[in-house]
Amino acid sequence: MIANFIDGPLWYFSQAVFAIGIIWKILSLIVGKKKSDLSVARGSSVPGAIRTIFSRFIPDKGMASHIKLQIIAGYLFHLGLFALLFFAAPHVRFLDENFLGFSWITLPHWGFIVAAQVAFLGLLLLFLHRLMHQVTRLISSTGDYLASIITFIVMLTGCLALLEEFSELRLLHRFSVEIFLIYFPFSSLMHAFTFVPSRAFTGAWFGRRGIKS
Amino acid sequence: MSERLERGVEALRGQIDSKVNAFFSSCVNCGICAESCLFYTETQDPRYTPIYKTEPLRKVWKEEFTFWGKFSKKLGLTKSLCEEDLSSWEELVYDGCSMCGRCSMVCPVGIDVADMIYRVKQGLEASGYSPQSLVAAADRAIEFGSPMGNILPALKAHIKHIEADTGLTVPIDVEGVDYMTTISANEIVTFPEYIAALTRIFHHAGVTWTISSEAFEATNSGLQLGDNKIAAELIERIVAAAEKLKVKYIVSPECGHAYSAIRWNGPNFIGRGYKFGVVHILELLDELYHDGRLKLSGMETSKLTFHDPCQLVRRGGVDAQPQELLASVAENIVVMKEHGRMNWCCGGGGGVSAIERAEEIRIKVFNRKKSQLDELNVETVVTACSNCRTVLEDGLDANNMEIPVLGLTELIAEHLVVSDSVSSKSAGSQPLMDAKSSAVSPVPVITKKTMNTDKSSSSKSQKSISDTEDNLKKIEGIGPKIEEILKVGGITTFSKLSTSQYDDLKALLNEAGSRYKMHNPTTWPQQAELANKGAWDELSDLQDRLLGGR
Structure with missing residues (x-):
């Protein structure tokens, strides 16, 4: 009964919330109120936007030594998660069978373990930093902690689901993913999508002033 | 909700657009911006974290523009923005942020934090939570034309001296010239030598120019305060004067915030584009130099560095010109480890230097600049902003550092090839550039005498x-x-x-x-x-x- 619910209605509902939430947010950013700039541009905003979308993947050299932990942990977590999400064999198989109809190269079992360890290490370091550093402790909201915890649970249940002979573990992973998908559009997890327009807005602003940002 | 709180919330609500929505939706509170802010690095007080300064705006955004915010409000779980918040953030935003925009350069998700802080300023100002010294400066600007009061007599007195000293005429209210020069109050009151330098350079290069007696002041107190109506009124005066005199360009003074105000913010404040161009004085000088109309000679040999004014370089895009101009008159230039668009602020921008109560923190955060200068061990600092110059001088004095601070335009003027027509006091005001003028190699201006500029040293x-x-x-x-x-x-x-x-x-x-x-x-x-x-x-x-x- 519960399994059917998780594999059925809840799964479709969570996907719908996730998809509609993202589309809604992106549309609201596209069609929402914008202040037009009447000053004469020195440079172009589009190249500026594109530049900044990519340039912010690399931290400023002068800043790097002050934010080593955030950089290393941030990259470990995001790269590990990216590898798990798009190259873990069960995920590729799932996407192939349910959505795409094609597959691609997948991580070997040991690769999965390494990627998971890297992602866990990054996430834990970021979480500890959030708890322990005076700045992040002050500025973090309940939502930030909740987002980290939900992500952690999804990753943990994902590792447990590797034991495919226990269908309950797969079900547990799917349930956690559903919670994640439902929570996603209402939380700072949305940065996974909104970082693009955010960087683009700023890059465009700098670009029309002829500044590399 | 009190009336003033309502005004504040309304103003903050009006600031929320797609940009703010994208920024707050993307912020994961990583805290990286703290390390880019000298108010945090020098005080280690986490409240100075740039993104934390935007909290009033975030509260309104969250409560009125997000699902959970609205939901929590219905359930009574949200602590809405209150007057205590506005009161607390007044000090953080006005005294604890120089609007230098360094945070905007490092945010991994690309948030333009400085832009958001300016939006918060507008909310605070609307609710009456803004420093009295800035409010009074803005009032004086509206009433007398300058944040320092009626300084037209002082300007006229300086002009009289300059004309007597140089034999040149400083053109006032002349119609149909190419350039209308604006000046900041600080340059008139504290660094009048800047006006003398302009006079000599423009004469030398054959530039037709004028100063408007009705709108010479470039400082925009409205921008510092976060009051766009005042900012617009001050811009309108300059625009009206430029249109009346039918000039082709307005020349912004060195002052970075004045440049931002007239060049970038001005058209948006008044809601229309200009019929004339706006050029920063260093852009103009650089153009004249490359056109061969600025003949320079002699090189400074002392070890010097350039302090990049934030609003000019990082936020204004006038980046290469100061470097090129400086290199044309100095040969022993060293750069700070973090310079150009990533330079550290002097700590007095954004109106901070005009807030009396902020003096203590301003001197404290100057330690960042002090460390940069200590590393270089320079003999001279050159900059291109009169406000930076004053703040640097204050900071250096407070730290007993005897390093003279020079303005770049003045330094350029000291290296002009002196033609007969310029050197003669009877030369008159006809702009005439004599390319075959007899060159006199000027002595470097940074001498022992100027090294000991501190009156009390x-x-x-x-x-x-x-x-x-x-x-x-x-x-x-x-x-x-x-x-x-x-x-x-x-x-x-x-x-x-x-x-x-x-x-x-x-x-x-x-x-x-x-x-x-x-x-x-x-x-x-x-x-x-x-x-x-x-x-x-x-x-x-x-x-x-x-x-x-x-």
């Missing part, structure tokens, strides 16, 4: 502040530098200050240099009397009623 070594001296900085209007001037002048205690005559105090200030002439010591003896009696509460009440010690 000769006395510094003799000065020893004893335990019996009072902390005169408790008197509103007296900062570290003025305290030093008074103590060198023998006024070391509250008792002595309380019995001092206005004329004597004024004389001490005048003697210390033009920068101190603007200070008004009228209430200092009265304040000192209360301090001497230990009547701190009465002193505090009195200071609440004063504005910058006046």
Whole structure:
């Protein structure tokens, strides 16, 4: 009964919330109120936007030594998660069978373990930093902690689901993913999508002033 | 909800657009921006984290523009923005942010934090939570045309001197010329040599130019305050003057925020584009130099560095020109480890230097610049912003660092190839560039004489502040530098200050240099009397009623 619910209605509902939430947010950013700039541009905003979308993947050299932990942990977590999400064999198989109809190269079992360890290490370091550093402790909201915890649970249940002979573990992973998908559009997890327009807005602003940002 | 809170919330609500939505939706509170902010790095107080300064705006956004915010509000789980928040954030936003925009360059998700802080300023200002010194400066700008009051007589007096010294005419209200030059109040009051430099350079290069007696002031107090109506009014005056005089371009002074105000924000403040162009003085000089109309000779040999004004370089895009111009007159230039668009602010931008109560933190955060200069061990600092220059001089003085600070335009003017027509006092005002002029190699301007520019420095070594001296900085209007001037002048205690005559105090200030002439010591003896009696509460009440010690 519960399994059917998780594999059925809840799964479709969570996907719908996730998809509609993202589309809604992106549309609201596209069609929402914008202040037009009447000053004469020195440079172009589009190249500026594109530049900044990519340039912010690399931290400023002068800043790097002050934010080593955030950089290393941030990259470990995001790269590990990216590898798990798009190259873990069960995920590729799932996407192939349910959505795409094609597959691609997948991580070997040991690769999965390494990627998971890297992602866990990054996430834990970021979480500890959030708890322990005076700045992040002050500025973090309940939502930030909740987002980290939900992500952690999804990753943990994902590792447990590797034991495919226990269908309950797969079900547990799917349930956690559903919670994640439902929570996603209402939380700072949305940065996974909104970082693009955010960087683009700023890059465009700098670009029309002829500044590399 | 009180009326002033309502005004604040309404103003903040009006700031929320797609950009703010994208920024707050993307912020994961990583705290990286803290490390880019000198107010955090030098105080280690996490409240100065740039993104934290936007909290009032975020509260309104969250409560009114997000699902959970609206939901929580319905359930009564949200702590809405209140007057205490606005009151607390006033100090963080106005005193603790120079709007340098360094945070906007490092945010991993690309948030333009400085832009968001300016939006918060607008909310705070609308609700009446803004520093009185900035409000008063804006009022003076509206009433008298300048944040320093009616300084047209001072400008005219300087012009008279410049004309007498150079034999050139400073054109006032001349129609149909190419360039209308604007000047910042600080340049008129503190660095009038800037106007003399412009006069010589424009004459040398054959530039047709004028100053409008109706709108010469480039400082925009509305921008510093976060009041777009005042900002627009001040821009409108300049625009009207430029249109009346039918000029092709407005020349912004070195002052970075003045440049931002007229070049980038101006059209948006007034809601329409200009019929003329706007050019920063260094852009113009660079163009003249590359066109061969600026003939320079002689090189500075002393070890110097350039302090990049944030609003000019990082936020204004005038990046390469200062470097090129400086390289044309100096050969021993060293750069700070973090320079150009990632330079550290002097700490006094965004109106911070105009807020009396912010003096302590401004001096504290200057430690960042001090460290940069200590690493280089330079003999001279050159910059291109009169506000940076004043703040740098204050910071250097407070740290007993004897490094002269020069303005780039003045430095360029000192290296002009002197033609007969320019050097002659009877040359008149006809702009004439004589390419075949007889070149006279100027002596480097950074000499031993200019190295010892601090008026009180000769006395510094003799000065020893004893335990019996009072902390005169408790008197509103007296900062570290003025305290030093008074103590060198023998006024070391509250008792002595309380019995001092206005004329004597004024004389001490005048003697210390033009920068101190603007200070008004009228209430200092009265304040000192209360301090001497230990009547701190009465002193505090009195200071609440004063504005910058006046």
